[in-house]
Amino acid sequence: RHGTRCAGEVAATANNSHCTVGIAFNAKIGGVRMLDGDVTDMVEAKSLSLNPQHIHIYSASWGPDDDGKTVDGPASLARQAFENGIRMGRRGLGSVFVWASGNGGRSRDHCSCDGYTNSIYTISISSTAESGKKPWYLEECASTLATTYSSGESYDRKIITTDLRQRCTDSHTGTSASAPMAAGIIALALEANPFLTWRDIQHIIVRTSRAGHLNANDWKTNAAGYKVSHLYGFGLMDAEAMVIEAEKWTTVPPQHVCVENTDRQIKTIRPDSIVRSIYKATGCSDNPNHHVIYLEHVVVRIxxxxxxxxxxxxxxxxxxxxxxxxxxNRLFDHSMEGFKNWEFMTTHCWSEKAAGDWILEICDTPSQLRNFKTPGKLKEWSLVLYGTSIQPYSPRNDFPKVERVRSSPVEDPTEDYGTDDYSGPCNAECSKVGCDGPGPDHCTDCLHYYYKSKNNTRICVSTCPPGHYNADKKRCKKCSPNCETCVGGHSDQCMTCKSGYYLNEVTNSCITNCPDGFYLDKNKIVCRKCSENCKTCVEFQICTECKLGLSLHGTKCAVRCEEGKYHNGRECEPCHRSCATCAGAGVDACINCTQGYFMEDGRCVQSCSSGYYLDHSTESGYKSCKRCDASCLECSGQGDRNCTSCPSGYNLDTGVCVVGTVCKDATEESWAEGGFCMLVKKNNLCQRKVLQQLCCRTWDYLDNSQECQLCDASCQKCIGPELDNCISCPLTRVFDDGRCIMQCPQGKFEFNRQCHLCHHTCLDCSGSEPNKCTACERDRRGIERFLYHGECRESCPPGHYHSDHTCMACSVHCEVCLNSSHCKRCFRGYYLTQNICQKHSCREGEVEDPDSEDCIPCLDGCQECEFDDPRICITCIQNYYMYKHHCYKYCPENTYRDESSLQCRDCPSNCDSCDKDKCDSCREGFYLSGGTCVSECGAGFFTDDISRECEPCHRSCATCVGYSYDNCTGCKNNFHLSRGQCLNPRNSLPSGKFWS
Known part of the structure; x- marks a missing residue:
């Protein structure tokens, strides 16, 4: 609909007896469909560069949202499309881009924040009502070049043009109607003179547009004599004047671009104040190829x-x-982003001189909506001056500016199209206000919601469609491109994501892979945060890698302090001075001892206690005090043959404590044998309690009253009545710290019928070494440990998971798993499918991706590529050519195709494009001459900045600046130079002149 209306303005057939006559009724017109899907940079670039040799004028009535808060412009591909169109479109004359300046007046928008209308390559067109008053929707800015008629207030007429279903409408509105009107006028000028360049057209518009009856408070006359306004540019376009000017126009001199030095002096922008920065421009007078004297466009990069x-x-x-x-000022622009290298453009200095003092002023008028008191800063700014180094107008281009006032009918109380004579039923989504057609796009007002395309067509809907959100006043706005549903248009306002994307639960953005510190949930739609110290994990509490400074303890990440310190829950603190390593504060928390101290039952001592000996065989580099054998009171080493003293009732015999003679146990026969016991008996020593210790039985002990008392039933021998007073045990029991027990407790193992401590990492063990553990839990430092091949480790090795503090094997080839049947990641060379690790078998043109553990294709065109980098090609498929380890179907810029080697070869240094033998086009600053690129053209040639070639001068010139006979700067023999012409001296001279 929008396109049909715009097309009618430009090219409706003459004498059609149906509706209106197009401004350029001989023009051919077509539509480029681009707004019915996602409008990406690629879509814009393809639309702006469609058939640039066939299409002369591109008329655009779209751009960023006119919401008074957006700052946006063409991305890299679209910018390149503009530049290519200007440089090569219309066979080097340049494509003409006409742009509507925007309909954001009600939102107090400013079209300088629209990078499309703000470009030097576009002709930005505003609107005026038939009364000459400013329309309510009009945006003001210094980049507007001119204006044409459109709608205004309700009493102003709108634009008559063609409509859908072969109808005629009198309600076309907005700057969307003004831009095609301007395009039609430009088409008339090109019909009169098809050799006008894109800059010629802008010059003609500046020279022929009229202020006339246009009402604006800011009309001013610049130093070159042109009236100009922020509302209407240089005024209302005049079709007749443009055609007359075009017919006799001489192409303006080449465009020069002067980029002045950047002013990087940082200045603070304080509320209710003005910051001024003055820059003295030279117009690049020291560089002839960039020297600008007469201005066209001026850009401030800030x-x-x-x-x-x-x-x-x-x-x-x-x-x-x-x-x-x-x-x-923009009322709705709350952004804290400022401007980063944003380009503001003004046309108001057209034809003024470039050199001199330029004054930049920044005014800060704080609104009540400002929340932050931090002042702004001007970080840097620079001028980019566009223009010519010589006067652009020859005498033939002189054109007196005569103001012509014509009354011309042209409304728009709303942003929608006005109502036509439609009397049928409205769509169910239309409100009671009515409609002008049967569809949801014909509603005058919507019942529920609507979404809006860039050409201002509104579609009424019951709910916002996928990829949209309810913004305000019933409007559905687009979510960020990867969002399925959202609460706002920014990338961090997603609620759910499109297929192939996952929602980051922290940033609310849609991403293709979960970053470090996140894992993909069971439904595979949300990236959830790992527990605090994990770098990577497979579930919230199951870490697989830790952040810097932490170590993996089972499935958790904990602080690992340096040796000699322990973690108190907040930070690492030094151990007790006697500890080399420790599990906590105090002398009882030592794990290993410092030099000069020895470990004894978990304490560090300077010398071994009675009943202990110094073990010189080091464990983990540290000596320790070990308990003597139970038969010894004191000892010098391990076992029962290194005793140095014995308990009461035992005698030391060559390092062994043996039971002393007990006469009370002796039989009558032993008495009869005589000896020591005979002496005891004859002298009644037992009855007299002399040498009483010899009179007690083996299982008795001598109490403080020198009476023999019975040991505890568990002891074989003892030194007192308690359970822990045993000094030897019967064969059915084992000795453990003075007790005779049935089996050693947890944390100890049996050796020679005695219980010995396990290694400190073990919960239970079969020996004292760290690889003799049989069960694990937390060690003395409080660190969780897991049993793996007899060792209690801080974490299970790859390919294992833990269950009840035991490392169990994952399924075959699985590196990380939750249990034996639930694999989360495979070892390299295998990929995961249905919880099973399968061997990779990549096809030709694929390599294994070490990150995703999948086969990924080589870069486009590669037949074979590097194993660890699919972007590096080794060989190319058929019809592709190798260049710097990449394969190209078409060789890149500055290269040519070598069929013999199937490679792309570099062009000579100054060529922009070439073949094997010659250059076809040249880089900036060079010109094509006889197949080579030169910085200066030789005698008899001039540099053509449009074709970027050395073109021959007129045959009468020796040197010149153009191909015309009156562009000479030097003459051949026997000819003389006069006003750019080389004349035969035999021809008469004007009166008062002589040859010099």
């Missing part, structure tokens, strides 16, 4: 930080005194 961008206004004053408002 970087500003600010707590509320909408509070800023920016002005630029030229050396001639012309003041352009580059930015006005």
């Amino acid at each position: 970087t500003i930080t600010h707590p509320r961008r909408g509070d800023l206004a920016i002005y630029l004053t030229s050396p001639s005194g012309t003041r352009s408002q580059l930015l006005a």
Whole structure:
């Protein structure tokens, strides 16, 4: 519908007796469909570069949202499309891009924040009502070049044009109607003179547009004599004047671009104040190829930080005194992003001189909506001056500016199209206000919601469609491109994601892979955060890698302090001075001892206690005190043959403690044998309690009253009545710290019928070494440990999971798993499918991806590529050519195709494109001459900045600046130079002149 209406304005057939006559009724017109899907940079670039040799004028009535808060412009591909169109479109004359300046007036928008209308390559067109008053929707900015008629208030007429279903409408509105009107007028000028360049057309518009009856408070006359306004540019376009001017136009001189030095002096922007920065421009007078004397476009490239961008206004004053408002306050712009290398453009200095003092002013008017008190800063700014080094107008181009006022009918109380004579039923989504057709796009107002395309067509819907959210006033706006549902248009306002993307639960953005510190949930739709110290994990509490400074203890990440310190829950603190390593504070928490101290039952001592000996065989580099054998009171080493003293009732015999003679146990026969016991008996020593210790039985002990008392039933021998007073045990029991027990307790093992401590890492063991553990839990440091091949480790090795503090094997080839049947990641060389690890078998043209553990294709065109980098090609498929380890179907810029080696070869250094033998086009600053690129053309040639070639001068010239006979700068023999012409001296001279 929108396109049909615009097309009718431009090219409706003459004498059609049906509706209206197009401005350029001989023109051919077509539509480029681009707004019915996602409008990406690629879509824009393809649309702007469609058939640039066939299409002369591109008329565009779209751009960023006119919401008074957006700052946006063409991305890299679209910018390249503009530049290519200007440089090569229309066979080097340049494509003409006509752009609607925007309908954001009600939102107090400013078209300088629209990078499309703000471009030097586009002709930005505003609107005026038939009364000459400013329409309610109009945006103001210094980049607007001119204006045409459109709708205004309700009493102003709108634009008559063709409509859908072969109808005629009188309600076409907005700048969307003005831009095609301008395109039609430009088409008339090109019909009159098809050799006009893109810059010729802008010059003609500037020279022929009229202020006339247009009402604006800011009309001013610049130093070159042109009236100009921020509302209407240089005024209302005049079709007749443009055609007359085009017919006799001489192409303007080549465009020069002067990039002045960047002013990087940082200045603070304080509330309710103005920051001024003055730059003395030279117009690049020291560089002939860039020297600008007469201005066309002026661009300010600027970087500003600010707590509320909408509070800023920016002005630029030229050396001639012309003041352009580059930015006005924007009520709805709450952004804290400021501007980063944003380009503001003004046309108001057209034809003024470039050199002199340029004044940049930034005004900060704080609104009540500002929350932050931090002042803004002007980080840097620079000028880019576009123009010519010589006067652009020859005498033939002189054109007196005569103001012509014509009354011309042209409304729009709303952004929608006006109502036509439709009397049928409205769509169910239309409100009671009515409609002008049967579809949901014909509603005058919507019952529930609507979404809006860039050409202002509104579609009424019951709920916002996928990829949209309810913004305000019933409008559905687009979510960020990867969102399925959202609460706002930013990338961090997603609620659910499109297929192939996962929602980051922290940032609310949609991403293709979960980053470090996140894992994919069971439903495979949300990236959830790992527990605090995990770098990677497979579930919230199951870490597989830890952050820097932490170590994996089972499935958790904990702080590992340096040796000599322990972690108190907040930080690492030094151990007790006697500890080399410890599990906590105090002398009882030592794990290993410092030099000069020895470990004894968990304490560090300077010398071994009675009943202990110093073990010189080091464990983990540390000596320790070990308990003597139970038969010894004191000893010098391990076992029962290193005793140095014995308990009561035992005698030391060559390092062994043996039971002393007990006469009470002796039989009558032993008495009869005589000896020591005979002496005891004859002298009644037992009855007299002399040498009483010899009179007690083996299982008795001598109490303090020198009476023999019975040991505890568990002891074989003892030194007292308690359970832990045993000194030897019967064969059915084992000795453990003075007790005779049935079996050693947890944490000890049996050796020679005695219980010995396990290694400190073991919960239970079969020996004292660290690889003799049989069960694990937490060690003395409180660190969880897991049994693996007899060792209690801090974590299970790859390919294992833990269950009850035991490392169990994952399924075959699985590196990380939750249990034996649930694999999460495979070892390299295998990929995961249905919890099973399968061997990779990549096909030709594929390599294994070490990150995703999958087969990924080599870069496009590769037949074979590097194993560890699919971007590096080894060989190319058929019809592709190798260049710097990449395969190309078409060789890149600055290269040519070598069929013999199937490679792309570099062009000579100054060529932009070439073949094997010669250059076809040249780089910036060079010109094509006889198949080579030169910086200066030889005698008899001039540099053509449009074709970038050395073109021959007119045959009468020896040197020249153009191909015309009157562009000579030097003459051949016998000819003389006069006003750019080489004349025969035999021809008469004007009166008062002589040859020199």
